[in-house]
Each structure stands twice: as structure tokens, then as C-alpha cells.
Amino acid sequence: MNNMADVVCIPYEDLVSACLPDGSNNINNLIEKAFGSISSTSLGIVAITNVPKLPSLRLKLLPIAQKLGTLPADQLEEVTVPEAEYQVGWSHGREKLEGDKPDFSKGSFYANPLTENLTECMLERRYQQSKKCNKNNDIMEELLEWDESFQSIKTDEELRALAQSNPAFFAPNVWPSRSMPELESAFIDVGKLVHEVGTMVAKCCDSYVSTNCPGYEPKLEKILRHSKCCKARLLHYFATENESNNDSAEIETDDTEFSNWCGWHNDHGSLTGLLPALYLNSDGEIVDCPDSKAGLYIKNRSGKLVHAKIPENAIAFQVGETMQIHTGGLLQATPHAVRGCKGGKVSRETFAIFMEPEYHSSMNLPVGRTLEDTQCVEAEKWLPSNVRTLRSRWKLGMNFGEFSDATFAAFH
Ligand SMILES: O=C(O)CCC(=O)C(=O)O
Numbered sequence: 001m002n003n004m005a006d007v008v009c010i011p012y013e014d015l016v017s018a019c020l021p022d023g024s025n026n027i028n029n030l031i032e033k034a035f036g037s038i039s040s041t042s043l044g045i046v047a048i049t050n051v052p053k054l055p056s057l058r059l060k061l062l063p064i065a066q067k068l069g070t071l072p073a074d075q076l077e078e079v080t081v082p083e084a085e086y087q088v089g090w091s092h093g094r095e096k097l098e099g100d101k102p103d104f105s106k107g108s109f110y111a112n113p114l115t116e117n118l119t120e121c122m123l124e125r126r127y128q129q130s131k132k133c134n135k136n137n138d139i140m141e142e143l144l145e146w147d148e149s150f151q152s153i154k155t156d157e158e159l160r161a162l163a164q165s166n167p168a169f170f171a172p173n174v175w176p177s178r179s180m181p182e183l184e185s186a187f188i189d190v191g192k193l194v195h196e197v198g199t200m201v202a203k204c205c206d207s208y209v210s211t212n213c214p215g216y217e218p219k220l221e222k223i224l225r226h227s228k229c230c231k232a233r234l235l236h237y238f239a240t241e242n243e244s245n246n247d248s249a250e251i252e253t254d255d256t257e258f259s260n261w262c263g264w265h266n267d268h269g270s271l272t273g274l275l276p277a278l279y280l281n282s283d284g285e286i287v288d289c290p291d292s293k294a295g296l297y298i299k300n301r302s303g304k305l306v307h308a309k310i311p312e313n314a315i316a317f318q319v320g321e322t323m324q325i326h327t328g329g330l331l332q333a334t335p336h337a338v339r340g341c342k343g344g345k346v347s348r349e350t351f352a353i354f355m356e357p358e359y360h361s362s363m364n365l366p367v368g369r370t371l372e373d374t375q376c377v378e379a380e381k382w383l384p385s386n387v388r389t390l391r392s393r394w395k396l397g398m399n400f401g402e403f404s405d406a407t408f409a410a411f412h
């Protein structure tokens, strides 16, 4: 059974030209095919190909994931932050897989590529806003209107108190500067590149949604452009030991058995950027994956299980549940999981960048779209029954921080 599918691809140059101000080169048809809820084959993922500088930056970053994952325990300890609930720095065995099993199959290193310290960055912005808000400065005006924390948080102390009580959301970055000094710049360079391309993808999403929902006020691009809340995750999937490769076996029908590298889930932010994974042997050499069935799987709108193939020169982008809410379900997140590699003692390295609104951003629907459109049963039908659905974590009136807390509690 070969259920390998190419994802919808958009050359980088076409993305750039779709973002030109006159809008004549829009790619609404491709956005619908990749992300749209009305497209039955949509996988909720798109690959932007031929991104300049990507191949060299990717090859600089991903091998570091393996080196980090195999550092001695005491060095990993130095970048492990239990007070931040392992949401910055190194995290291993802290997430729960389906069935509440702790996940030891991968290690993650989390940091924000846009700012070292989200709280300080927000405080600095407040200072700028208070200084300049009477001046006729278009960018500052847009930012002031966009920044919902400015209205709901009255003093700097209030913001500091919120940050202290939500370290998983606000904790500053930590870096293994002594044991892995090359990580920081490699991580930030790729993170910023993905964020830049993601902002263009978001603009094209705005264009598609505006065409299909007259009450929509474009917000996806603004979120990506203004939000400093961006969590990137360098992933090292440990080689699976003692499992033989039985290439003739059909895909297991049991989802839990199948998703042994990364359990089934929907991403919960606005847009996730994802690099094509690199497979390495234990000497750190790049190898072809010895198991043709290993890798990223997605369930499409009709529940079909698809092995997603991301071209090597591309950055993939996936719809998150926050984007699903903000578009009233016109664009939909899709359940995905990673199947482990059997045999060959090969590890898998990748990088995911979760681009999110800030803590106080509202999670409202566009005018003209209903709750039923948004948390559409179809979008949740294909999650394994023990994975918490969107409707169980999100209620109208929540802000992103509250939604994020509810989601975090469901998976930890
Ligand atoms: O490793 C991958 O390809 C996907 C990772 C993923 O889905 C996630 O971190 O949310």
C-alpha cells in the first residue's frame, strides 16, 4: 500500500508575487486546495519550494538536534527548566502521548526565535506606545490597535505578575552556550526565515478568507507580523531500538501503535512552519530513511491517512486551530502524527515553528460564520478518541493565553 502523497507546492517566487499590493496574482485556488475546509483532499499543509538560503541553513541546524539529544545528562540539565514546565530549553519525557504514556521517543529544545525575553519585549513596546501614541505614526497606530494587552493590562507590574504566573508562556530563552554554542544562531536564523515566509503565507490566507467571507476583517498577516509570541521546537527523534523493518506490512489500523514517534494531534497556534526532516545514522551522517513508511502522516478531510512528502528545498506550513477559529472554519487544522523508523538505528531531526497570537489576543469568529462552522465535527472526527477535541479546550470569549493553557493541560 503506497499512500505517499505530495503536498500542494507553491514556488517561493509565486508566493512573493501573490503578496504584491495589486493582488492580481493571488493564489486563492492553491490556498483552498491546501488548507480549505471545503476541499475533501485538503491536508492542511502547503510546501513553499525554492526558499532562498533554506538548504544551507537547514543543514547547519538539523544535525545540531542530534548532537544536543545525545549530550551527557548533566549538560542537558543546565538547559532544562522545570519552572517553565519544560516549555523553554530541553524537554524529554514530559509530554503525554495518546493513552497518557510519557513520551520518551523524542527530545525537544524550545526557544523563541523572535525575542529572547517576551515579557521585556512587551514592556518595551508599552513604553514606545505610551511615548508615541499621540504622534501620527501609521505603524504605531496599527500596532496600538492590534495589541489587545495595551487595553487589558494597565501597569507594567500587572504584566510582570501575569508573566510570573504563566512561565510556560512567558519564560525567557535559555541556550546551551557552553556545551553547544553553535545552536543559538543556527536556531534563530532558521526561525526568522520561516517566520518571514510564514507572514507571506498568512497574507495569502487573508486574501482567500476575505473572498469567501465578506464579514472577515483580515487578521492572520497582522498576527504574524506583530506578535512576538513564536515558539520554535528543534526535534530529535531517537532511533527506535530492537524493531525490525517489515516492509511488506500494511499500515497498522491502530493509530496509537502507528504514531510511535509523535502522537496524533492538531497544532493549536495560528500557523506552524515545518522543515523537511533529516535522517542521520549514529555517526551523524545523513542517510536515506531505511523504512519507507516512517515519517509524517496526516488525515485529510475525508479521514484518509496520507504519508506527507515535503520536498527537501521547501518549508511546509500547517494550519493551526487558532487560524481555524479566526477564519470561522474556512481553513482547518488537520490531525497529524509521526511514524517511527523501524530498523537501521536512524534518528530523525526536524524543526517546527509555532507562530501564535499574543496572550491577550481574542479568539473570535468572523461575522457571518457560526460556532458549528468553526469547530466543525468533520475536523475532529479523525482524531483518536482519547485526544482532546477543540470544543473541549476552547470557548467563545477566551483569549489566546487561556486557550493555550487549556491545550497545554490536555497534553501534559
Ligand atoms: O516531526 C514532525 O514532522 C512533526 C512535528 C509536529 O507535528 C509538532 O511538533 O507539532
Ligand SMILES: [Fe+2]
Binding pocket: 265, 266, 267, 272, 336
Ligand atoms: Fe504538529
